[in-house]
Amino acid sequence: MLLKSRIKYIQSLAHKKSRQEAGEFAVEGPKLMEEFLHAGPSQINVIYALEPWVEANKSLLKKIPQDQVQVISEQDLERISSLQTPNQVLGLVRKPANQTAPQLIEKPVLVLDTIQDPGNLGTMIRTADWFGLEHIVCSHGCADCFNPKVVQSTMGSILRVRISYTDLEPWIRTLGQVPVFATTLEGRNLFSMKPIEAGLILIGNESRGLDPALASLATEQVTIPRKGSAESLNAAVAAGIVLAVLCGE
Amino acid sequence: MLLKSRIKYIQSLAHKKSRQEAGEFAVEGPKLMEEFLHAGPSQINVIYALEPWVEANKSLLKKIPQDQVQVISEQDLERISSLQTPNQVLGLVRKPANQTAPQLIEKPVLVLDTIQDPGNLGTMIRTADWFGLEHIVCSHGCADCFNPKVVQSTMGSILRVRISYTDLEPWIRTLGQVPVFATTLEGRNLFSMKPIEAGLILIGNESRGLDPALASLATEQVTIPRKGSAESLNAAVAAGIVLAVLCGE
Known part of the structure; x- marks a missing residue:
């Protein structure tokens, strides 16, 4: 007992x-x-x-x-x-020690701004692992990746994907010339994009979307075009579609 | 009170x-x-x-x-x-009366086999609404679409998408010559596909995948290629990626 x-x-x-x-x-x-x-x-x-x-x-x-x-x-x-x-x-x-955010971006890196729902965060870690991403960088406002619901919904991917927590804006500014793709409501049609070799893929908060200060750092804003009437997509689904197009092929 | x-x-x-x-x-x-x-x-x-x-x-x-x-x-x-x-x-x-499953397939229709997690079902309804689908057909083994968690996670899309519950196999057999796309682990690379005008898009259970009897009715099996190590994708994310490619552009 x-x-x-x-x-x-x-x-x-x-x-x-x-x-x-x-x-x-x-x-x-x-x-x-x-x-x-x-x-x-x-x-x-x-x-x-x-x-x-x-x-x-x-x-x-x-x-x-x-x-x-x-x-x-x-x-x-x-x-x-x-x-x-x-x-x-x-x-x-x-629990591994907090991983430093990468300084050399040679592959696609998923960057999450204030993803608050643990199920969404866990699902994004799992999807990133599926598409071969090795690193996710989270803002301090994101759910903690060792939250039990996050761990469960990663289905084991938390073992493979390195996850860092940092202040996103200063970190991105230190990186210099790196492609930064921001998912926003008024960007270029995602489906016209080709897969990328390297760069940051920014996904914003479930209800507020991406922080405008972060969106302004984007070298390209991309949008999943809407054909029907839903007001928005679930954040983990949106991240999945963006990763599929930019990192999937 | x-x-x-x-x-x-x-x-x-x-x-x-x-x-x-x-x-x-x-x-x-x-x-x-x-x-x-x-x-x-x-x-x-x-x-x-x-x-x-x-x-x-x-x-x-x-x-x-x-x-x-x-x-x-x-x-x-x-x-x-x-x-x-x-x-x-x-x-x-x-609660609206159970909607008859459509007999004339002139647009893409999402077909769900035993989706058991209410959050997944609700998210799929929301994604279908985003991509302009008007109808979802569920097997009787799916979660009930009026379950509180489903309703909440549709974010209102349950008002717009018609949802039917039926025996999938006999229903699909009555439809005759209709394109049927099944998401399986060993199909054609999804990213090589073009958007479709009409047809059924079959998504299977969270852990068991698609019932083999249903998969055998497919005119085309499609797969989201894996580049990393995750064993599988979350079902709602997989459905989102398939809908994005087949219905998004």
């Missing part, structure tokens, strides 16, 4: 401040946990799991020291899980 | 069975409610709102009989709301 204090501690990791103090975050469910065991076992601090999952993953679990795996009851899993339906396993994983 | 029985009734509309019996569903928040007042006031059965919202929307509220607007307290709004943060107004809106 887990100690009350331990349960409280794990629950506290739902909050950014606690994650920062503790230097770790939670990962849930067999699929995601198995992906961490495959790709980053040294980052795993501890795994709490139901017995059947531990039995079924014996060989995979050899990748980490045995005393880092603890069998717990369904009741305890329910207490520590942040999922609506707890799913067999929860691991605590070491 | 709202009667206990009334509060219970409104809460019950979170469940599909209750919505079907009652023939109505809930719409929340100023933006969505105002969109319904603009575009479909005759569908509104009743509006429960905080006083400041009613005051601010007096002229818009003239579109419906005065006795259909009820000022309630914040406490009551909290009780009837399905949002984490209740937002000023909740309306009950008449």
Whole structure:
């Protein structure tokens, strides 16, 4: 059985401040946990799991020291899980230090301005990974990428994509001559664009769009043309379409 | 103050069975409610709102009989709301009868096989509306489009896009010579395709993908090529990219 204090501690990791103090975050469910065991076992601090999952993953679990795996009851899993339906396993994983934003832009980099919905941020990380991007740079106003909902919706891509948090405007100004594509409502038709070799792809906040100061740094403003009546697109869908056109082919 | 029985009734509309019996569903928040007042006031059965919202929307509220607007307290709004943060107004809106699936395909139609996540379904409805689609046909295994989370994430597009529920396979077989595009993992490169005039665009379940029986009805299988390492794309993002390429230009 887990100690009350331990349960409280794990629950506290739902909050950014606690994650920062503790230097770790939670990962849930067999699929995601198995992906961490495959790709980053040294980052795993501890795994709490139901017995059947531990039995079924014996060989995979050899990748980490045995005393880092603890069998717990369904009741305890329910207490520590942040999922609506707890799913067999929860691991605590070491949070990497904040990555410096890249200074040399030799590939497309996704740049996110105040993406507040954790599901949107996680989905964007997953999409960036699909299209081969290696780096995402977030404004400090974005959701924290170690928020449990972000981690879950990346479906493991958080292991592969480097994510930095920085002040976007000064950072972009230091880069010099780099193509900067901003997604706005009155830019060039996205579908007339060719895939890019390198550059920044700026996506703005869910309701306010891109900060005008950032949009003004764009070397090209692009727009997904509307044919129907919806007022806007979901931010993660818009990012997906822009990445598909600029980085997909 | 709202009667206990009334509060219970409104809460019950979170469940599909209750919505079907009652023939109505809930719409929340100023933006969505105002969109319904603009575009479909005759569908509104009743509006429960905080006083400041009613005051601010007096002229818009003239579109419906005065006795259909009820000022309630914040406490009551909290009780009837399905949002984490209740937002000023909740309306009950008449559920349209199930729309027959179209028999004449003169435009692109989005066809959804067992899309289970309400947020994904709502986002797909919104994206379809953006790209000018008028009709979505869902399998019976899809989330109910009047689920509160679906309604909220359509951002009003549920007012404009016709949504039918049917047995997909027999329906597609009755259509005869219609182009059917299926999104699968081993089809033709989506980015080599040209926009289509008409046809069905099939999107499959979040984890299992498209039912093989449905995929076998495709006249063309298409794939969003992967350049990185993510195992899959979010279903709503994948649908967005496919719609952008096939219906966007």
